[in-house]
Amino acid sequence: MKRIRFLGDRGDGSYSKRRQVKRACDACRSAKRKCHHDHLDQPDLTSDGSPHLERNVPKVPATTENSSEDQEGRRSINHQLQESVCLSTSSLPCSPTSIAPFSGPSSAHSLLLSAFTSTNMIPAGLETGLSRGLPRSRLLRPSFQDLKAPSSERRPGVAPGYLPFLVRAILPYLEIECLQMLPPQEDLDILMQVFKQEIHPILPIVDFSMQALSGPIDRENPATVILRQAICLAVCKNVSAGPHLKLPESETGQLSFQKPREFADKLFGALKIALDIGLVDDRLELIQVLALTTFHSYGPDGDDEIARLCGQAVHYAYSSGLHYPWRPGDHISEVRRIELLYSLFALDKIIAMVTGRPAILRENEVYLPAQGDTMLKELSPGLRLLFRLSQMLNQVLDLYRPRAPGETSGEECAWEASWPEFEDLAAQYDLQTMRASTQTCLELLYYAICALSYRPSQPPTGLNYIPGVILSPASQTSKIRHHYCAQRISFLLTLETTMLPFVPYAVSLSLTVALRNLQQTTLESTKILARGDVERNLRVLAELTETYWHAESAGTIGRQLFQNLS
Known part of the structure; x- marks a missing residue:
């Protein structure tokens, strides 16, 4: 009978003639089956005594000295294995620079630092300014940050090797696949130029002077690719961008023309994966990418x-401290900080309008310059007017926020006495200096807000509407403006306009007003006019179907309602 020595046994005798095997774990021993589980302190040894490593992982020679040296060798092997996995999955370093995240004045961190009377008493190496780098363990999904997270930033219960080997093997291929989803250079340059002409004057989300965009594309720096992908996603719905929507096919790699929705779907999928696996680890870059990805809604859950x-x-933006004024040592200027906050504020209100959700960014929670501040003159006229319209929209959305049932019994309107005219706003913000498509886009948003400013307390839900309800003079004025704005929206969509996310929503809003007029009117002439408005809006939505999912959804519902009323 052969004598067997288990790994880990210690003794003074010679074991050169004994067969060395791995001790089974308790679960496998009780089940009387062969154990294949690995132990961190006992690597699986082959017949020659060398450690058995996973496939595609560099083999590290084992030490064959005494027992204490053997333990040090095993620790060295495990450490080198972790380093080899980290180096094989990303080109970024394994040990990131630790930067303390931004903390407000009421946090414990700030209160403790405020106890120091001078900066000389603050411990060396503690970063107290705005934080740009993201914590490596910020994501709940498997990511490169999980593989590179130091022990001080690791989530509770996450060990260095908690990711399955299959996940560690797939992540590098996901990075390659995401970074390849980009138009050819000549089309990319044109799309970037269209973005600068159409969208950047209204929403200067992107800082073209930063290194990720001022230099060439560098695959070692994923942000140089991902920011360009986000720009293409935001601009692809404009008419001038149509001939340049080319992307490589995932199966063959050959370039092919895409429709705006297909182009946006592919880029959105690549951007979503890139964000999930943590390819962007700079907060300011991440804010820009996230803001641009909100330009595309892909379906029912979009x-x-x-x-x-x-x-x-x-x-x-909050975790970077952008809601506080500029301080010496900050990474961005005060003008750039205001541009980002104005853009985020406008996007937040537009998304709240389009999706029917509560707004997130509150004006009283951020520091913004006063209206007469000379610094605002450095902003583009389109951005300043967009922020003014967003403030109007924020007040109009009060009509649609949750309330008790008894509080919405009467007709409610907004700003009956001081509703500004768009011509006055355009003259105040020098809108005539901008492109015609930009002017049309902002005017379209203005009339969409005007149409929203009238909300009947009990809108008709069927065909049993009884006319003759007497409205107050203020409500009657608001209702007339409501009808006029809906017709104005239909006219503006016959002109060239910059395509932003609220465009299909404005058409569906005009369609809603036309359907309500068709249902409630008793005069034949008014019915003919309302029927013409409905048909015109349905044609516009049909034309936007290849560009927006919202247009397809609103058009389908609108045609069904129109058939029931005809």
Whole structure:
């Protein structure tokens, strides 16, 4: 009978003639089956005494000295294995620079630091300024940050090797697949130029002077690719971008033309995976990418996703300290900080309008310059007017916030006495200096807000509407403006306009007003006019179907309602 020595046994005798095997774990011993579980302190040894490593992982020679040296060798092997996995999954370093996240003045961190009378008493190496780097363990899904997280930033219960080997093997291929989803260079340059002409004057989300965009594409720096993908996603719905929507096929790698929705779907999927696996680890870059991804809603649950992405962008803006004024040592200027906050504020209100969700960013929670501040003159006229319209929209949305049933018994209107005219706003903010498509886009948003400013307390839900309800003079004025704005929206959509996320919503809003007029009117002439408005809005929605999912959804519902009323 052969004598067997288990690994880990210690003794003074010679075991050169004994067969060495791995001791089974308690579960396998009780079940009387062969054990294949690995132990961190006891690597699986082959017949020659060398450690048995996983496939595609560099083999590290084992030490064959005495027992104490054998234990040190095993620790060295495990450490080198972890380093080899980390180096094989990303080109970024394994030990990131630790930066303390931003903390407000009421936090325990700030209160403790405020106890020091001078900066000389603050411990060396403690970063107290705005934080740009993200914590490596911020994601709940498997990511490169999980593989590289130091012990001080690791989530509770997460060990260095908790990710399955299959996940560690797939992550590098996901990175390659995501970074390849980009138009060819000549089309990419044109799309970037269209973005600068159409969207950037209204929403200067992107800082083209930062290193990720001022330099060439570098695959070792994923942000240089991901920011360009986000820009293409935001601009692809504009008419001038149509001939340049080319992407490589995932199966063959050959370039092919895409329709705007297909182009946006592919880029959105690549961006979503890139964000989930943590390829962007700079807060300011991440804010820009998240804000641009909110330009595309892909389907029934798309509104839920863009609302979440907008919330993440606002969250990282807060965690970067952008809601506080500029301080010496900050990474961005005060003008750039205001541009980002104005853009996020406008996107937050537009998404709240389109999706019917509560707004997230509150104006009284951030520091913004006063209206007469000379610094505001450095902003583009389109951004300043968009922020003014967003403030109007924020007040109009009060009509649609939750209330008790008894509080909405009468007709409710907004700003009956001081509703500004768009011509006055355009003259105040020098809108005539901008492109015609930009002017049309902002005017379209203005009339959408005007149409929303009238909300009947009990809108008709069927065909049993009884006319003759007497409205107050203020409500009657608001209702007339409501009808006029809906017709104005239909006219503006015949002109060239910058395509932003609220465009299909404005058409569906005009369609809603036309259907309500068709249902409630008693005069034949008014019915003919309302029927023409409905048909015109349905044609516009049909034309936008290849560009927006919202247009397809609103058009389908609108045609069904129109058939019931005809």
